[in-house]
Structure formats: C-alpha cells, structure tokens
Amino acid sequence: QYLALLGGAKHPALFDPAPVHELLSRLRGAGLLSSPDYETLFSGWEFLRKLSSRLRIVEGRSISDLDEEHPDLEALAKRLGYQSGEREGAARRALLEDYRRHTEAIRHVYEKVLG
Numbered sequence: 001q002y003l004a005l006l007g008g009a010k011h012p013a014l015f016d017p018a019p020v021h022e023l024l025s026r027l028r029g030a031g032l033l034s035s036p037d038y039e040t041l042f043s044g045w046e047f048l049r050k051l052s053s054r055l056r057i058v059e060g061r062s063i064s065d066l067d068e069e070h071p072d073l074e075a076l077a078k079r080l081g082y083q084s085g086e087r088e089g090a091a092r093r094a095l096l097e098d099y100r101r102h103t104e105a106i107r108h109v110y111e112k113v114l115g
C-alpha cells in the first residue's frame with residue numbers, strides 16, 4: 001500500500017481497487033517493485049493465504065494464533081500437502097520451515113522498501 005501511495009501520482013491505476021496479486025503486478029509494471037521482490041511477496045502472500053484459509057476452515061482460528069506446539073499442526077500440514085516421512089512431526093516441521101522462510105523473506109522486502 002505504501003508503494004501504491006508513493007507511485008499513485010504517476011500511475012493512477014495503483015489507486016484502483018484490486019486484489020493483492022493484481023496490485024503487486026501493477027507495482028512491478030510501474031517499476032516500483034523489482035521482479036525478485038514481486039516473486040517474494042507474491043509467493044509469500046499465496047502461502048500465507050492458503051495457510052490462513054486452512055486454519056480458519058479446519059480449526060476455526062486465525063493465522064495470528066499459529067502455535068508451533070499445537071497438537072493438530074501435523075494434521076494441518078498433511079492437509080496442506082506436506083509429507084510425514086519417516087520421522088514423526090516431519091510434516092509439521094516442513095510447514096513451519098516454509099512459514100519462517102516466507103515471513104522472513106517478506107520482512108526483508110518490507111525493510112528494504114521502508115528503510
């Protein structure tokens with residue numbers, strides 16, 4: 001949103017209501033977001049949206065309530081397509097690793113943009 005406000009005077013289409021993925025695409029097209037940063041934000045947004053949706057539908061809770069020790073996290077990870085492997089909790093660990101990877105990458109772009 002900050003980038004849309006920053007570039008909106010030169011690129012009025014940034015002010016038009018749009019889904020997140022479309023706004024990210026517009027920001028990239030306007031030169032306000034690099035392609036690597038676009039890819040980071042887009043893939044992170046998709047991952048978090050999918051995780052948030054599953055948490056709400058399956059467990060009735062928000063992504064802000066993501067608890068690494070929650071007993072149902074392994075089952076949730078499996079529903080999201082993570083494999084359990086030979087070690088117990090492997091799906092949960094893989095999900096949490098992806099969660100950390102995406103949120104850290106998003107945070108890096110955020111800090112780069114806002115200084």
